[in-house]
Amino acid sequence: MIEINHVSKTFGTKKAVDDITVTIPTGCITGFIGPNGAGKTTSIHMMTGVLQPDTGSIKLNGKDITKDPIEAKREFGLVPDSPDLFLRLSGLEYINFMADLYHIDTATRNARIKALAEQFEIQDALNDRMSSYSHGMRQKAILIATLVTDPNIWILDEPMTGLDPASSYLLKEKMKEHARQGNTVIFSTHVLEVAEKLCDKIIIIDHGKIRYDGTLEALKAQYPEKESLEDVFLEVTRHA
Numbered sequence: 001m002i003e004i005n006h007v008s009k010t011f012g013t014k015k016a017v018d019d020i021t022v023t024i025p026t027g028c029i030t031g032f033i034g035p036n037g038a039g040k041t042t043s044i045h046m047m048t049g050v051l052q053p054d055t056g057s058i059k060l061n062g063k064d065i066t067k068d069p070i071e072a073k074r075e076f077g078l079v080p081d082s083p084d085l086f087l088r089l090s091g092l093e094y095i096n097f098m099a100d101l102y103h104i105d106t107a108t109r110n111a112r113i114k115a116l117a118e119q120f121e122i123q124d125a126l127n128d129r130m131s132s133y134s135h136g137m138r139q140k141a142i143l144i145a146t147l148v149t150d151p152n153i154w155i156l157d158e159p160m161t162g163l164d165p166a167s168s169y170l171l172k173e174k175m176k177e178h179a180r181q182g183n184t185v186i187f188s189t190h191v192l193e194v195a196e197k198l199c200d201k202i203i204i205i206d207h208g209k210i211r212y213d214g215t216l217e218a219l220k221a222q223y224p225e226k227e228s229l230e231d232v233f234l235e236v237t238r239h240a
Ligand SMILES: Nc1ncnc2c1ncn2[C@@H]1O[C@H](COP(=O)(O)OP(=O)(O)OP(=O)(O)O)[C@@H](O)[C@H]1O
Pocket: 011, 012, 014, 015, 016, 034, 035, 036, 037, 038, 039, 040, 041, 042, 043
């Protein structure tokens, strides 16, 4: 579970996140949606300790990311919005680096890496430098590194971007399975069809403020004349 309590963040004069209070529960997939510049990545950066909030607190499974960052960071895995990280490392070196950070023993990590690399069809490229990877291959390496550490909370910033259809399908199945097992999954996306199919709960953010926080069914029930989440989303953010 992630508990975000009265969190704000300002860059210069720009209020990127404006006093948001939401809970991301266990056992379901939460979709985090909003227009460009709405505050999604800034919020995710604060949840994961990349940025400090100006005000408020964020707890991951009860551990405060500001007061207890090491313990809080053990609770989650992050797939960032850009996979252009550690490009001088090979995919395997990067995955092992992440597994080292999380103290995953050799036998466990090797079994997980083998299975995931085969599932995501990147086993033949794992020893190549990530600088030579396509965007989608980098995304796969980052995903595998996150999944190898087997965190309770998955925080995924536009995770399907660049993935081929088979890998995108596989990731969605893994997200469902992880949530079904009682864990926490939150992902941001601009692809509302994906959010509609995958999410139990939706958070809509716009101009740094939460415009909706609840189930997909309840959101649609508020707008019975709207046929799709896309129609509802446009209506909710139009009046912001
Ligand atoms: N480091 C920064 N310095 C200055 N302004 C920033 C910084 N990071 C974000 N912002 C601003 O904060 C606002 C929210 O940006 P953020 O990246 O959180 O949006 P987003 O919802 O993730 O957008 P997108 O969907 O386009 O990725 C934007 O107006 C952005 O310009």
